[in-house]
Amino acid sequence: MISCKSYQLKDGKPVSNTEKTVENLYFSSKEDYVYKCQMDVYKNHISGILIIKKISETMHRVVMTSDFGNKMIDFEISENDFKLNYVLADLDKKMVINFLKNDFQELLRQKFPVKESFENDDSKIYLSKFDKKQYYLFFDKENGLLNQIIYTQNNKEKIDFTFEAKKTTFAEVINLQHKDFKINIKLNQITENE
Amino acid sequence: MIKNIAFGAFLLISGFVFAQNTAMTRAEAKAFVTKISSETKEIKTLQSDFAQTKKMDFLDKSIVTYGRMSLKSPNTLSWKYTKPYQYSIIFKENKIFINDQGKKSSVDAKSKTFEKINKLIVGSSNGKMFSDPEFSVVYLKNSSSNIAKFTPKSAQLLKYIKQIELHFPKNQSTVSQVNMTEASGDTTNIVFKNTKINAPIPASEFSL
Numbered sequence: 481m482i483s484c485k486s487y488q489l490k491d492g493k494p495v496s497n498t499e500k501t502v503e504n505l506y507f508s509s510k511e512d513y514v515y516k517c518q519m520d521v522y523k524n525h526i527s528g529i530l531i532i533k534k535i536s537e538t539m540h541r542v543v544m545t546s547d548f549g550n551k552m553i554d555f556e557i558s559e560n561d562f563k564l565n566y567v568l569a570d571l572d573k574k575m576v577i578n579f580l581k582n583d584f585q586e587l588l589r590q591k592f593p594v595k596e597s598f599e600n601d602d603s604k605i606y607l608s609k610f611d612k613k614q615y616y617l618f619f620d621k622e623n624g625l626l627n628q629i630i631y632t633q634n635n636k637e638k639i640d641f642t643f644e645a646k647k648t649t650f651a652e653v654i655n656l657q658h659k660d661f662k663i664n665i666k667l668n669q670i671t672e673n674e
Numbered sequence: 675m676i677k678n679i680a681f682g683a684f685l686l687i688s689g690f691v692f693a694q695n696t697a698m699t700r701a702e703a704k705a706f707v708t709k710i711s712s713e714t715k716e717i718k719t720l721q722s723d724f725a726q727t728k729k730m731d732f733l734d735k736s737i738v739t740y741g742r743m744s745l746k747s748p749n750t751l752s753w754k755y756t757k758p759y760q761y762s763i764i765f766k767e768n769k770i771f772i773n774d775q776g777k778k779s780s781v782d783a784k785s786k787t788f789e790k791i792n793k794l795i796v797g798s799s800n801g802k803m804f805s806d807p808e809f810s811v812v813y814l815k816n817s818s819s820n821i822a823k824f825t826p827k828s829a830q831l832l833k834y835i836k837q838i839e840l841h842f843p844k845n846q847s848t849v850s851q852v853n854m855t856e857a858s859g860d861t862t863n864i865v866f867k868n869t870k871i872n873a874p875i876p877a878s879e880f881s882l
Binding site for chain 2: 535549
């Protein structure tokens with residue numbers, strides 16, 4: 481069973497706020513973001529290529545194709561909007577689309593107003609809140625890069641995002657793990673983003 | 675005014691490029707299909723390197739992946755991407771074997787999409803595609819190649835694909851290039867290189 485206990489930050493010492501807002505800049509550039517994508521949805525394994533592109537100040541275009549190149553899903557997404565351009569008949573299920581919409585809305589969220597700040601040995605940690613949603617953002621102390629976001633709702637851990645990056649605007653490896661459902665998305669960069 | 679001239683010049687040039695492909699006569703098309711069909715009957719194995727280029731209107735750059743294709747008559751097929759990531763798919767004895775960057779799985783070959791991919795690749799290498807009732811075919815030629823343009827007949831299939839173009843160089847009985855256009859207008863283009871016919875293929879090529 482997957483646990484549903486309340487999320488509590490371990491070994492983080494409260495510190496005074498130094499930042500008003502922190503940002504996830506991993507999708508903030510207008511370049512193409514292209515990843516090899518492996519999704520595990522319960523027992524189904526879905527493979528393909530995922531393309532994310534910022535098309536306006538608030539909007540991203542997200543397209544997933546199979547490894548052979550044919551399009552599986554194509555949508556435009558912002559914090560408040562969602563427009564489905566195309567979905568392959570086999571994937572056209574409300575549950576699937578809602579999951580993708582929700583996951584990508586969280587992954588692409590850029591600005592996080594800081595409510596509280598913490599520190600541990602490795603990271604500076606910022607807590608951000610929107611209504612029932614809470615986010616813990618972990619920034620590596622050494623290189624200053626965002627390496628994890630823990631997204632909670634009503635204090636329950638919902639999604640754990642991890643990032644491996646060498647610069648602020650581009651993550652080479654991204655993992656998205658649901659804590660309440662057996663859904664995992666793994667992204668590996670396949671084209672240089674310069 | 676300059677804009678108009680530039681536009682006119684563009685039309686002229688693109689018109690010239692497009693005009694290079696002309697329709698085959700009925701007799702030419704028949705001769706072409708007969709030739710390809712008889713030559714491909716002699717194909718027992720086929721190996722080729724490929725480069726796959728995906729274009730989408732909103733992207734700055736195309737997405738290019740590389741790999742190797744191996745085919746053993748009548749219907750064993752290995753399609754392996756090697757760059758920039760590893761992904762292999764093998765069609766063998768009505769089963770599909772997949773190795774996705776080390777993650778191995780197998781499924782029965784019932785999936786409609788996989789069935790179509792297999793049919794398309796195997797069909798285009800053995801000439802059977804020309805008589806596939808699901809497509810209508812138009813034959814074109816230019817100075818270096820013969821081109822068969824396939825359009826799905828059913829609305830069902832049109833949802834996936836608008837058109838498939840197979841290019842056969844004039845001195846070759848196998849496909850050198852496949853251009854696929856999706857309903858959205860996005861294109862996937864596959865160029866085959868270093869094609870070997872009837873060279874022995876090690877069994878390991880058809881296992882993960």
